[in-house]
Amino acid sequence: MVFQWHLLVFSLLSLFFFIVFLLKWFFNTPKTQENLPPSPPKLPIIGNLRQIGLLPHRSLRALGQRYGLLMLLHLGGVPVLIVSSANSAHEIKKSHDLIFSNRPKSSIANRLLYDSKDIAFASYGVYWRQVKSISVLQLLSNRRVQSFKNVREEETALMIQKIRQNCSSSSASVVNLSEILFSLTNDVVCRVALGRKYSGGGEVMELLGGFVQLLGVFNVGDCIPWLGWVTRVNGLDAKIISFRKSHFSGLQNIITCFISDRDACEN
Numbered sequence: 001m002v003f004q005w006h007l008l009v010f011s012l013l014s015l016f017f018f019i020v021f022l023l024k025w026f027f028n029t030p031k032t033q034e035n036l037p038p039s040p041p042k043l044p045i046i047g048n049l050r051q052i053g054l055l056p057h058r059s060l061r062a063l064g065q066r067y068g069l070l071m072l073l074h075l076g077g078v079p080v081l082i083v084s085s086a087n088s089a090h091e092i093k094k095s096h097d098l099i100f101s102n103r104p105k106s107s108i109a110n111r112l113l114y115d116s117k118d119i120a121f122a123s124y125g126v127y128w129r130q131v132k133s134i135s136v137l138q139l140l141s142n143r144r145v146q147s148f149k150n151v152r153e154e155e156t157a158l159m160i161q162k163i164r165q166n167c168s169s170s171s172a173s174v175v176n177l178s179e180i181l182f183s184l185t186n187d188v189v190c191r192v193a194l195g196r197k198y199s200g201g202g203e204v205m206e207l208l209g210g211f212v213q214l215l216g217v218f219n220v221g222d223c224i225p226w227l228g229w230v231t232r233v234n235g236l237d238a239k240i241i242s243f244r245k246s247h248f249s250g251l252q253n254i255i256t257c258f259i260s261d262r263d264a265c266e267n
Contacts, residue, residue, distance in 0.1 A: 047074030076223025
Protein backbone atom coordinates (compact mmCIF):
# COMPACT_ATOMS: atom_id res chain seq x y z
CA MET A 1 0.00 0.00 0.00
CA VAL A 2 2.85 2.36 0.88
CA PHE A 3 4.61 1.48 -2.38
CA GLN A 4 1.50 2.28 -4.41
CA TRP A 5 1.15 5.62 -2.62
CA HIS A 6 4.78 6.54 -3.41
CA LEU A 7 4.29 5.48 -7.02
CA LEU A 8 1.19 7.68 -7.29
CA VAL A 9 3.03 10.69 -5.83
CA PHE A 10 5.95 10.17 -8.22
CA SER A 11 3.60 9.92 -11.21
CA LEU A 12 1.75 13.09 -10.22
CA LEU A 13 5.01 15.01 -9.73
CA SER A 14 6.32 13.83 -13.10
CA LEU A 15 3.10 14.89 -14.79
CA PHE A 16 3.21 18.26 -13.03
CA PHE A 17 6.78 19.01 -14.14
CA PHE A 18 6.02 17.88 -17.68
CA ILE A 19 3.04 20.26 -17.88
CA VAL A 20 5.14 23.11 -16.43
CA PHE A 21 7.84 22.58 -19.06
CA LEU A 22 5.26 22.48 -21.85
CA LEU A 23 3.62 25.70 -20.65
CA LYS A 24 7.02 27.37 -20.30
CA TRP A 25 7.92 26.38 -23.85
CA PHE A 26 4.62 27.63 -25.30
CA PHE A 27 4.64 30.96 -23.45
CA ASN A 28 8.30 31.62 -24.25
CA THR A 29 7.69 31.21 -27.97
CA PRO A 30 8.05 34.65 -29.58
CA LYS A 31 4.76 36.08 -30.77
CA THR A 32 6.22 38.21 -33.56
CA GLN A 33 7.60 36.50 -36.61
CA GLU A 34 11.20 37.52 -37.25
CA ASN A 35 12.98 37.32 -40.59
CA LEU A 36 14.62 33.96 -39.92
CA PRO A 37 15.97 31.35 -42.36
CA PRO A 38 13.77 28.37 -43.27
CA SER A 39 13.49 25.79 -40.52
CA PRO A 40 12.13 22.23 -40.36
CA PRO A 41 9.16 21.64 -38.03
CA LYS A 42 10.35 21.22 -34.46
CA LEU A 43 8.98 19.46 -31.41
CA PRO A 44 8.64 20.95 -27.92
CA ILE A 45 11.72 20.59 -25.71
CA ILE A 46 13.89 18.55 -28.14
CA GLY A 47 13.47 20.83 -31.16
CA ASN A 48 15.01 19.25 -34.27
CA LEU A 49 17.18 16.71 -32.47
CA ARG A 50 14.99 13.88 -33.72
CA GLN A 51 15.93 14.78 -37.32
CA ILE A 52 19.68 14.38 -36.70
CA GLY A 53 20.57 10.72 -37.22
CA LEU A 54 23.65 8.67 -36.42
CA LEU A 55 25.44 10.33 -39.37
CA PRO A 56 24.83 14.06 -38.76
CA HIS A 57 26.59 15.22 -41.95
CA ARG A 58 24.22 13.17 -44.09
CA SER A 59 21.18 14.31 -42.12
CA LEU A 60 22.21 17.96 -42.52
CA ARG A 61 22.84 17.45 -46.23
CA ALA A 62 19.37 15.98 -46.73
CA LEU A 63 17.75 18.79 -44.74
CA GLY A 64 19.79 21.40 -46.64
CA GLN A 65 18.59 20.06 -49.98
CA ARG A 66 15.02 20.49 -48.77
CA TYR A 67 15.19 23.81 -46.89
CA GLY A 68 18.00 25.65 -48.66
CA LEU A 69 21.62 26.71 -48.22
CA LEU A 70 20.78 28.73 -45.08
CA MET A 71 18.77 26.75 -42.56
CA LEU A 72 17.83 27.25 -38.92
CA LEU A 73 17.75 24.25 -36.59
CA HIS A 74 16.85 24.10 -32.92
CA LEU A 75 18.95 21.54 -31.03
CA GLY A 76 16.87 21.46 -27.91
CA GLY A 77 16.77 25.10 -26.84
CA VAL A 78 19.87 26.11 -28.82
CA PRO A 79 19.30 27.81 -32.20
CA VAL A 80 21.87 26.72 -34.80
CA LEU A 81 22.44 28.28 -38.22
CA ILE A 82 23.41 25.69 -40.85
CA VAL A 83 25.31 27.11 -43.84
CA SER A 84 25.75 24.76 -46.80
CA SER A 85 27.30 27.23 -49.24
CA ALA A 86 30.94 28.29 -49.32
CA ASN A 87 29.99 31.74 -50.62
CA SER A 88 27.45 32.25 -47.83
CA ALA A 89 29.94 31.09 -45.21
CA HIS A 90 32.55 33.52 -46.58
CA GLU A 91 30.06 36.38 -46.47
CA ILE A 92 29.03 35.56 -42.89
CA LYS A 93 32.61 35.40 -41.65
CA LYS A 94 33.44 38.60 -43.50
CA SER A 95 30.49 40.72 -42.33
CA HIS A 96 29.63 39.11 -38.98
CA ASP A 97 32.93 37.59 -37.87
CA LEU A 98 32.65 38.76 -34.24
CA ILE A 99 29.20 37.20 -33.84
CA PHE A 100 30.33 33.80 -35.14
CA SER A 101 33.91 33.86 -33.78
CA ASN A 102 33.27 31.57 -30.80
CA ARG A 103 32.86 27.83 -30.68
CA PRO A 104 29.59 26.43 -29.31
CA LYS A 105 29.59 26.11 -25.54
CA SER A 106 30.53 22.63 -24.36
CA SER A 107 30.25 21.66 -20.70
CA ILE A 108 32.60 18.70 -21.24
CA ALA A 109 35.32 20.85 -22.84
CA ASN A 110 34.78 23.43 -20.12
CA ARG A 111 35.54 20.85 -17.42
CA LEU A 112 38.37 19.08 -19.20
CA LEU A 113 40.19 22.27 -20.19
CA TYR A 114 39.88 24.17 -16.91
CA ASP A 115 37.09 26.58 -17.87
CA SER A 116 38.02 26.37 -21.57
CA LYS A 117 41.45 27.96 -21.19
CA ASP A 118 42.68 26.13 -24.28
CA ILE A 119 43.21 28.29 -27.37
CA ALA A 120 40.77 26.17 -29.37
CA PHE A 121 37.86 26.57 -26.93
CA ALA A 122 38.52 29.90 -25.22
CA SER A 123 35.96 32.63 -25.89
CA TYR A 124 37.01 35.44 -28.17
CA GLY A 125 38.36 38.32 -26.11
CA VAL A 126 41.47 39.67 -24.40
CA TYR A 127 42.62 36.28 -23.05
CA TRP A 128 42.22 34.54 -26.42
CA ARG A 129 44.13 37.30 -28.22
CA GLN A 130 46.97 37.00 -25.72
CA VAL A 131 47.18 33.22 -26.11
CA LYS A 132 47.03 33.53 -29.89
CA SER A 133 49.83 36.12 -29.86
CA ILE A 134 52.05 33.82 -27.76
CA SER A 135 51.32 30.85 -30.05
CA VAL A 136 52.08 32.81 -33.22
CA LEU A 137 55.31 34.32 -31.91
CA GLN A 138 56.69 31.26 -30.09
CA LEU A 139 55.37 28.34 -32.17
CA LEU A 140 54.00 29.44 -35.54
CA SER A 141 56.40 32.14 -36.71
CA ASN A 142 58.13 31.47 -40.04
CA ARG A 143 61.50 31.00 -38.33
CA ARG A 144 60.13 28.50 -35.81
CA VAL A 145 58.21 26.55 -38.45
CA GLN A 146 61.25 26.30 -40.72
CA SER A 147 63.45 25.20 -37.80
CA PHE A 148 61.38 22.03 -37.44
CA LYS A 149 61.36 21.18 -41.14
CA ASN A 150 63.59 18.14 -40.57
CA VAL A 151 61.22 16.80 -37.95
CA ARG A 152 58.27 16.95 -40.34
CA GLU A 153 60.23 15.35 -43.17
CA GLU A 154 61.53 12.52 -40.96
CA GLU A 155 58.11 11.70 -39.53
CA THR A 156 56.46 11.86 -42.97
CA ALA A 157 59.10 9.45 -44.36
CA LEU A 158 58.47 7.07 -41.45
CA MET A 159 54.72 7.25 -42.11
CA ILE A 160 55.19 6.38 -45.80
CA GLN A 161 57.48 3.51 -44.83
CA LYS A 162 54.87 2.22 -42.38
CA ILE A 163 52.16 2.32 -45.06
CA ARG A 164 54.40 0.41 -47.48
CA GLN A 165 55.12 -2.25 -44.89
CA ASN A 166 51.43 -2.67 -44.11
CA CYS A 167 50.54 -2.91 -47.80
CA SER A 168 53.27 -5.46 -48.53
CA SER A 169 52.37 -7.61 -45.55
CA SER A 170 50.35 -10.70 -46.51
CA SER A 171 48.36 -10.63 -43.28
CA ALA A 172 47.21 -7.01 -43.59
CA SER A 173 44.29 -6.49 -45.97
CA VAL A 174 43.24 -3.03 -44.73
CA VAL A 175 45.42 -0.05 -43.82
CA ASN A 176 43.97 2.20 -41.10
CA LEU A 177 44.95 5.61 -42.46
CA SER A 178 43.07 7.44 -39.70
CA GLU A 179 45.26 5.81 -37.06
CA ILE A 180 48.45 6.38 -39.06
CA LEU A 181 47.70 10.07 -39.70
CA PHE A 182 46.75 10.60 -36.05
CA SER A 183 50.07 9.03 -35.05
CA LEU A 184 51.93 11.28 -37.51
CA THR A 185 50.33 14.44 -36.10
CA ASN A 186 50.99 13.33 -32.54
CA ASP A 187 54.63 12.44 -33.24
CA VAL A 188 55.36 15.77 -34.96
CA VAL A 189 53.69 17.83 -32.23
CA CYS A 190 55.38 15.89 -29.41
CA ARG A 191 58.83 16.16 -30.98
CA VAL A 192 58.40 19.88 -31.60
CA ALA A 193 56.88 20.73 -28.22
CA LEU A 194 58.43 18.13 -25.91
CA GLY A 195 61.51 16.89 -27.72
CA ARG A 196 60.46 13.24 -27.87
CA LYS A 197 57.81 10.94 -29.33
CA TYR A 198 55.13 9.23 -27.28
CA SER A 199 53.66 6.92 -29.94
CA GLY A 200 53.41 3.16 -29.68
CA GLY A 201 51.00 3.08 -26.77
CA GLY A 202 51.73 4.15 -23.23
CA GLU A 203 50.17 6.61 -20.85
CA VAL A 204 50.31 9.63 -23.15
CA MET A 205 48.50 7.90 -26.03
CA GLU A 206 45.86 6.62 -23.62
CA LEU A 207 45.34 10.18 -22.34
CA LEU A 208 45.02 11.56 -25.87
CA GLY A 209 42.61 8.81 -26.88
CA GLY A 210 40.47 9.31 -23.79
CA PHE A 211 40.51 13.08 -24.24
CA VAL A 212 39.34 12.91 -27.87
CA GLN A 213 36.70 10.33 -26.98
CA LEU A 214 35.22 12.45 -24.18
CA LEU A 215 35.19 15.59 -26.34
CA GLY A 216 33.11 13.70 -28.90
CA VAL A 217 30.45 12.59 -26.41
CA PHE A 218 27.06 14.21 -26.86
CA ASN A 219 25.89 15.88 -23.65
CA VAL A 220 22.15 16.44 -23.71
CA GLY A 221 22.54 19.14 -21.05
CA ASP A 222 24.24 21.43 -23.59
CA CYS A 223 21.06 21.46 -25.68
CA ILE A 224 18.44 21.02 -22.95
CA PRO A 225 19.90 22.61 -19.79
CA TRP A 226 17.32 21.23 -17.37
CA LEU A 227 18.42 17.70 -18.37
CA GLY A 228 22.00 18.34 -17.24
CA TRP A 229 21.48 15.91 -14.35
CA VAL A 230 21.53 13.01 -16.85
CA THR A 231 25.35 13.01 -16.79
CA ARG A 232 25.24 11.98 -13.14
CA VAL A 233 22.95 9.07 -13.96
CA ASN A 234 24.62 7.65 -17.08
CA GLY A 235 28.12 7.76 -15.55
CA LEU A 236 29.53 10.53 -17.77
CA ASP A 237 30.10 12.82 -14.80
CA ALA A 238 32.18 10.16 -13.02
CA LYS A 239 34.20 9.50 -16.20
CA ILE A 240 35.07 13.19 -16.52
CA ILE A 241 36.15 13.46 -12.88
CA SER A 242 38.29 10.31 -13.17
CA PHE A 243 39.86 11.46 -16.42
CA ARG A 244 40.70 14.90 -15.03
CA LYS A 245 42.67 13.28 -12.21
CA SER A 246 44.61 10.97 -14.55
CA HIS A 247 45.02 13.81 -17.06
CA PHE A 248 46.58 16.10 -14.46
CA SER A 249 48.91 13.33 -13.28
CA GLY A 250 49.90 12.46 -16.87
CA LEU A 251 50.65 16.07 -17.76
CA GLN A 252 52.73 16.43 -14.61
CA ASN A 253 54.80 13.39 -15.62
CA ILE A 254 55.33 14.80 -19.13
CA ILE A 255 56.49 18.15 -17.75
CA THR A 256 58.83 16.41 -15.30
CA CYS A 257 60.40 14.33 -18.10
CA PHE A 258 60.76 17.43 -20.29
CA ILE A 259 62.56 19.35 -17.53
CA SER A 260 64.83 16.38 -16.83
CA ASP A 261 65.76 16.02 -20.51
CA ARG A 262 66.44 19.76 -20.81
CA ASP A 263 68.66 19.78 -17.70
CA ALA A 264 70.54 16.73 -18.98
CA CYS A 265 71.22 18.45 -22.33
CA GLU A 266 72.41 21.64 -20.63
CA ASN A 267 74.80 19.68 -18.42
